[in-house]
Amino acid sequence: MALLDTVVMRGLSSQGALSPEDKALLLGLELSPRQMSASEVLWLESADADLFCVVKEGWAYSYRNLKNGSKQILKFYLPGDIIGIRDFGFTRRLASAVMINEGVIYPFSYQQLFELFGRSNLAVGIMATAIRQQALLSERLIYLGKYAAHEQLAHFLYEIYLRLKRIGAVEDNSFLMPLTQELISDALGMSPVHVSRTFSMLREEGLVIRDRQHVQLPDPEALARLVEFNDSYIDEFLPPTFSELLRATP
């Protein structure tokens, strides 16, 4: 019911995309509501991820604790929204989630979603919903930024380093980065001049050696510590439960 509400609200069924069987499947899900009090925690960062929640009443939000003691809220959830899609595909929660005021949610497990998948075109609709949600998040996050410039740049370089390493494009802690400082400034939301200043800082601290497109990170771990890099989202392997679920679903 709750899920159907949500999907219908998003306009999926109104265009005939859902067959009667699809609808029956959704209706048969039998989600049971759960009353939540204000400030109640849905889950904390790095907890096991195994379910979503449809918000029926009340507001909630997801957030990450930052190393400077503050927190960054990623998204506010309003009635009809689904919390936890961001973590689908990961073993652990990437962010904490908490109620703002009291409300009602409908939890449903990843397992239940898997049963929907593979049987119908619902997969497509749900995937689209998920991606919309992420797009919205991104849109919001474009306006954000709480870290100092040298932390941003260090984080950026370390991410590139990890991604290149995965595809075997790092040798001896060095790699090729075909980006101008102007491009980097557009990515990090700071001025090109400040990117230059910040590179100089990192160089003086011995964290980054750079000559044109050649970048070397003499001590990647030091960089990682500086930015407290959360590499769980880089590790691209599916959690073990996925393989089991995939085999279990005919």
Next chain:
Amino acid sequence: MALLDTVVMRGLSSQGALSPEDKALLLGLELSPRQMSASEVLWLESADADLFCVVKEGWAYSYRNLKNGSKQILKFYLPGDIIGIRDFGFTRRLASAVMINEGVIYPFSYQQLFELFGRSNLAVGIMATAIRQQALLSERLIYLGKYAAHEQLAHFLYEIYLRLKRIGAVEDNSFLMPLTQELISDALGMSPVHVSRTFSMLREEGLVIRDRQHVQLPDPEALARLVEFNDSYIDEFLPPTFSELLRATP
């Protein structure tokens, strides 16, 4: 081939999640490579969205032009990445995409993805890949922020307004927002004091009237203009082509 490379690289098949049929399906896709030159445009913002691109060689990036004339880069794409997943589920491109240096890409259409869906567990793997990518984007964007405080807050309020309107929770341009200024400050990455200052500014300009949790936007359109709100991502209805494709796929 290219797609299989990408999926394998992401660790999907290494755990037995892909059946031989799945692999054959991927191999049968017959993607044809396309040579790209440096700075070549893949697509521009708001162009029709109908295909993805797997990057085989070279770097690319996606970006949005901002109203102040600068641009915000959303993501850099490295070999093995898929460009265009963000737009899946939308009619138009949400961001432009362009090559950085020369390289090779494999385009494949949404239609081809639909053919993969509904037949196999691939749906799950691909969805997971998509979501990972978005998670990565989010992670990166946490470090961003290029707009002034009053634009951020105006954008934030207008987004909440639109989302509440969709679920019928706006009346007479007023709505209930159970957020403290401290929560808002954590969401926007600015200090609570500055949130207050900025609310005062918006009030003086007649854009926002607020009393505790009651918020009124006397002239929502004026707010929208101030932030040049891109509401294509709020409009949650599937593009017409989706319905066709869904009906066409048995």
Next chain:
DNA sequence: CATCAGCCATAACCTATGTTAAGTGGGTGA
């Protein structure tokens, strides 16, 4: 070999926003 155009470094100065602090007002409980 000379020239030119990008790209980058550094400096001086300016502004938006953070920080600290003090004060106001409404809601709630004794």
Next chain:
DNA sequence: TCACCCACTTAACATAGGTTATGGCTGATG
């Protein structure tokens, strides 16, 4: 009714980062 607390407001001051400007490389081109 009083007192307290919490959310908010406003002000004064500090600073990270933006802006503008200048000059030095380096690699491409003729």
